[in-house]
Amino acid sequence: MVSWSKTKKISINKKGRFKRLVLSIISLIIGLVFVFPIYILALNSFKTQKGLLVNLLGFPDAKTFSPNNYAEAFDKLKYLQSFCNSLYISICSVFMILLISTMAAWVLVRYKTKVSKVVFVVFALFMLVPFQCVMLPLMMVAKNMGLLNPVGLIFMYMGFGTSMSVLMIHGFIKNVPEELEEAAVIDGCNVFQLFFIIVVPLLRVILITVAILNTMWIWNDFLLPSIVINKPGWQTLPLMTYSFFGTYSTRWDLASAALVMCIAPIVAFYLFSQKYIVNGMTDGAIK
Amino acid sequence: MRRSKLRFWLFLAPALISFTIICVIPMLIGFYFSFTNWDGVNMNPAVVGFDNFVRMFTSDSDFLRALLFTAAVAVVTIVLVNVFGLALAMFVMQKFRGANLLRSVLFMPNLIGGLLLGFTWNFIFTNVFSAVGTALNLEFLKGWLSNTETGFIGIIILNVWQMSGYMMIIYIAQLQHIPSSVKEAAKIDGANWWQTFRSVTFPLVMPAFTIGLFLSISNSFKMFDQNLALTKGGPYHSTEMLALNIYNSAFSANEYGYAQAKAIIFLILVAGIGLIQLIVTKKKEVEM
Numbered sequence: 001m002v003s004w005s006k007t008k009k010i011s012i013n014k015k016g017r018f019k020r021l022v023l024s025i026i027s028l029i030i031g032l033v034f035v036f037p038i039y040i041l042a043l044n045s046f047k048t049q050k051g052l053l054v055n056l057l058g059f060p061d062a063k064t065f066s067p068n069n070y071a072e073a074f075d076k077l078k079y080l081q082s083f084c085n086s087l088y089i090s091i092c093s094v095f096m097i098l099l100i101s102t103m104a105a106w107v108l109v110r111y112k113t114k115v116s117k118v119v120f121v122v123f124a125l126f127m128l129v130p131f132q133c134v135m136l137p138l139m140m141v142a143k144n145m146g147l148l149n150p151v152g153l154i155f156m157y158m159g160f161g162t163s164m165s166v167l168m169i170h171g172f173i174k175n176v177p178e179e180l181e182e183a184a185v186i187d188g189c190n191v192f193q194l195f196f197i198i199v200v201p202l203l204r205v206i207l208i209t210v211a212i213l214n215t216m217w218i219w220n221d222f223l224l225p226s227i228v229i230n231k232p233g234w235q236t237l238p239l240m241t242y243s244f245f246g247t248y249s250t251r252w253d254l255a256s257a258a259l260v261m262c263i264a265p266i267v268a269f270y271l272f273s274q275k276y277i278v279n280g281m282t283d284g285a286i287k
Numbered sequence: 288m289r290r291s292k293l294r295f296w297l298f299l300a301p302a303l304i305s306f307t308i309i310c311v312i313p314m315l316i317g318f319y320f321s322f323t324n325w326d327g328v329n330m331n332p333a334v335v336g337f338d339n340f341v342r343m344f345t346s347d348s349d350f351l352r353a354l355l356f357t358a359a360v361a362v363v364t365i366v367l368v369n370v371f372g373l374a375l376a377m378f379v380m381q382k383f384r385g386a387n388l389l390r391s392v393l394f395m396p397n398l399i400g401g402l403l404l405g406f407t408w409n410f411i412f413t414n415v416f417s418a419v420g421t422a423l424n425l426e427f428l429k430g431w432l433s434n435t436e437t438g439f440i441g442i443i444i445l446n447v448w449q450m451s452g453y454m455m456i457i458y459i460a461q462l463q464h465i466p467s468s469v470k471e472a473a474k475i476d477g478a479n480w481w482q483t484f485r486s487v488t489f490p491l492v493m494p495a496f497t498i499g500l501f502l503s504i505s506n507s508f509k510m511f512d513q514n515l516a517l518t519k520g521g522p523y524h525s526t527e528m529l530a531l532n533i534y535n536s537a538f539s540a541n542e543y544g545y546a547q548a549k550a551i552i553f554l555i556l557v558a559g560i561g562l563i564q565l566i567v568t569k570k571k572e573v574e575m
Contacts, residue, residue, distance in 0.1 A: 031389050110573040
């Protein structure tokens with residue numbers, strides 16, 4: 001009896017181990033299929049233009065290896081400048097969106113009036129509006145107000161970003177008890193102390209989520225900046241990538257290096273803050 | 288607590304003002320301009336009534352084709368992305384070495400911008416596919432993106448590659464909420480794998496299905512960057528999707544009023560489908 005149960009246990013273990021091995025192999029195959037496009041792109045970014053023609057699938061050899069693609073693409077993309085432009089636009093926009101959306105969401109939750117309900121619904125409804133719907137009139141308004149510059153672009157992101165951000169922060173504040181705020185007021189906090197010292201720290205979790213969603217969107221955005229700041233010196237990475245492909249569409253040796261250089265910061269950011277990104281995007285979708 | 292009206296408006300003002308200037312006012316102007324022949328330069332365009340709307344549905348074959356093409360891309364994408372998303376979610380939730388790594392890898396494409404993805408896949412379809420085709424003597428791998436069919440399949444492959452991981456994460460979030468006792472009960476009752484999936488897992492995963500559908504519909508309909516970078520709508524506008532069609536009406540043909548009218552129809556479509564879908568699936572959801 002004892003020995004029987006022992007053998008059975010072993011065979012289950014063996015079966016489990018075998019199953020896990022099969023699963024690992026399948027997962028390896030799926031993973032390779034998903035990584036393949038990036039892998040083959042990175043591989044070819046080290047080949048000469050001729051090397052791409054004669055040996056696209058293999059490793060670069062002595063004849064086809066080209067170490068200069070990255071330097072050349074770096075130069076042509078004005079990488080440092082475009083990267084800094086992207087960084088500047090993203091950081092300023094996300095900071096401003098977080099600030100004004102949190103302020104708005106807080107009073108919209110705490111003031112239970114008709115006006116605050118209507119304002120909230122208008123914010124929420126705008127999430128359904130595709131960008132193309134406001135694009136052309138916005139260009140006209142922006143031209144007349146002198147907003148066709150980086151600061152104007154940040155202001156536009158503030159306008160577009162509030163809709164989703166207010167909605168998400170609003171949902172979070174609803175579950176934050178009000179007693180703490182009341183106690184702080186009794187202790188003599190003024191309204192700004194109350195907001196920045198008491199309220200904002202309680203919202204850390206949702207603010208990280210909202211910041212990540214907005215960062216991913218603004219960093220990768222192409223269409224809006226292409227009509228607002230498409231001028232030399234102001235261009236962000238997506239804009240430079242697009243104009244690069246307009247000029248060098250047949251030079252895949254340089255183009256692949258350029259793509260790898262643009263994808264790399266995103267992957268690095270992902271590795272660095274994976275947990276927050278995945279949680280943020282899941283929460284963002286569910287709310 | 289004392290609540291002053293001043294404080295309410297003071298805190299609301301920054302968001303409300305930027306939102307009004309950037310979203311609400313252009314939206315209202317846009318409604319008006321969709322009934323005019325605005326060219327982007329003349330600020331007092333002539334009102335042409337419903338002419339723009341009549342024109343796009345009666346004499347603009349490119350627009351109608353873009354509408355159908357977008358719908359086709361959306362339908363195929365929605366089905367594939369949600370099926371793959373759920374399948375991958377159930378796969379990586381099993382215990383095996385590398386499950387977490389696979390999860391991270393699958394999610395990553397979703398973070399890379401549409402433009403970069405479009406150009407990357409352009410390289411894969413035009414260069415890598417033809418190199419493999421030549422090496423293995425496979426005719427069907429050559430000349431990708433040069434005709435409508437391969438352009439269509441290309442867009443679908445890109446969408447599946449980009450969105451499956453995102454859908455997977457959403458389904459995982461939902462699957463984690465299913466108590467294992469429910470599945471064990473089904474097992475004791477003698478249900479096989481398919482029966483358990485159909486009658487237990489699937490109904491309980493419906494809330495995530497709502498989100499998955501909603502996201503994949505709106506992503507497919509609004510798709511612009513990928514379309515621009517992958518096929519640019521070519522050959523001969525045959526793989527042009529709605530957003531790109533509107534863009535070309537405005538910036539290639541300089542018919543701003545007409546493009547704006549198309550954008551209004553686009554809004555009705557996207558918002559309408561999204562709302563209907565949300566209402567329908569919310570009704571079907573199983574209360575946990």
